[in-house]
Structure formats: C-alpha cells, structure tokens
Amino acid sequence: MAITAQQLIQWKQQGRAIVALTAWDYAIAQLMDAAGVDLILVGDSMAVVLGYKTTLPVTLEEMLHHAKAVGRAVKQALVVVDLPFLSYQESISQAMHSAGLVLKETGAQAVKLEGGYPAMVETIARLVQAGIPVMGHVGLTPQSVHQLGLKQQGKTEDSAERIFNEAMALEQAGVFSIVLEHIPADLAMEISKKLTIPTIGIGAGVHCDGQVLVTSDVLGLTEKHPPFAKVYTNMREAITKAVKDYISEVRDRRFP
Ligand code: KIV
Ligand code: NA
DSSP states (O other), X not given: OXXXXXHXXXXXXXXXXEEEEEOOSHHHHHXXXXXXXXXXXXXXXXXXXXXXXXXXXXXXXXXXXXXXXXXXXXXXXEEEEEOOTTSSSSOHHHHHHHHHHHHHHHOOOEEEOOOOSHHHHHHHHHHHHTXXXXXXXXXXXXXXXXXXXXXXXXXXXXXXXXXXXXXXXXXXXXXXXXXXXXXXXXXXXXXXXXXXXXXXXESSOXXXXXXXXXXXXXXXXXXOOOTTXXXXXXXXXXXXXXXXXXXXXXXXXXXX
C-alpha cells in the first residue's frame, strides 16, 4: 500500500523515523522507492542538476516535467513536489493554480511551500481547505537566499522564537509535515516535541521525526555540499572512472 500523509503522522506517534530523499528523474526515483525511502521530494534543489546557482530560476514547468518522471517511477513512497520561486507567493489563486497543476499532472500527492509568515500561512490554509496536502518548510528557506544567505537560522532568541511560532502556525493551517532546515538541534527538538505532525530535518539535528538530504549530496555527484550533508558514496569518482575506461578502450580498439 502506498504511503500517505496520515501514515507519516502515525509513524511519528510510534517513534518510527521517517526517511526522505530528493529525486528528479525516473531512474533514481525508482531505485529509491524500491530501496524503501518513505518520502520522495521533487525538490527545487534540482537547480543543481540543471546548472543553476540557486533555486530561484527553477520554473513550475521544469518542476512539472521532472515530477512527472518521478511520478511514473514511484509505487510506495509519498511523493511531494516543491512549488518553485514565484509560483505561489503572488496570491492564493496563483498558489492554488500551481499546486493544482502538480496534483493534476504529475501523480504526486502533495506540494511543499517555503515560509511560515502570516500571508504564507493563509495561503497554505486555503490550499489545505481545497484538499491539497501541503508540507511546510521553515528555518533556512533557500528561495530567500538573497535575504538570508545559506547560514544557520534560529541562532538568536528572537529568530528561534519566530521559527518556533511559524511551525506552530503552519500546523494550525493544516500542513501534514514540516521541513526544518539548518536550525540548531535544540530548537528543532522543541518544535518536534510540541507538534503533532512530523518534522523532517535537514541540518537540524537528530531529534527531528525524520531526515531528508539532497540526493546529489548523498551520492557525491556535486563538487560542493552543505556542511550538514553526508556523502555516502562518491559517484563523481565512479562516473569519471567508467567514462575514462570507456574512452581508453574505444581509443585502443579494445571495445567492442
Ligand atoms: O529542494 C530540496 O531539496 C529541499 C530539501 C532540502 C528539503 O527543499
Ligand atoms: Na526546496
């Protein structure tokens, strides 16, 4: 049976850690799903495989294109798609339209929107009322990179309190889960304890209800990765070696 948003909430109650990863294409999504990942996020971090320096240039069309590929692959995991920059901030109606297209066209079950400020909480409440499952995202929100940079958030008492209140407001608005990105572990623990819905941490310590990482970091596909990422395998090396072996075999006429 495919994993639902309700299932994630139950797992939090049972203390079972939720495992999430990003995917941007059919092949990777299929492997992850078969390996047993609970939640697959078609993140706008896909910017890295499109050659963008930030997530800001990613368009809704690009998200839909990749989300469709992921949707065709996944049988078990809950699929969540990021709404990219400027596809939901303008108005509730813009957010409804963008989120609606994701659900209509991709086979994904939910969308993720960044921010917990009052206007965004209102937008999210309206999406939820319309039957669209929404995941929240607070702390470091990469679509605000030009305002926040990429540094840890919630370090001062004021900013910690703001992030805490945003998480509470998002739960009230009806999100089924919240990503906590790059905030102190004790703040993430406080938020996770207080909320009924599960928190999914990235650079937010071990006390979140689940963890997410960007797959290009996990697989060692990119040159740089954030300090909180863990590189589980070095695909850059593996791919370079395979390609070089192929080049020399063709040059030497050892292949075919
Ligand atoms: O785009 C993404 O990969 C994300 C995760 C870092 C949560 O939003
Ligand atoms: Na994202």
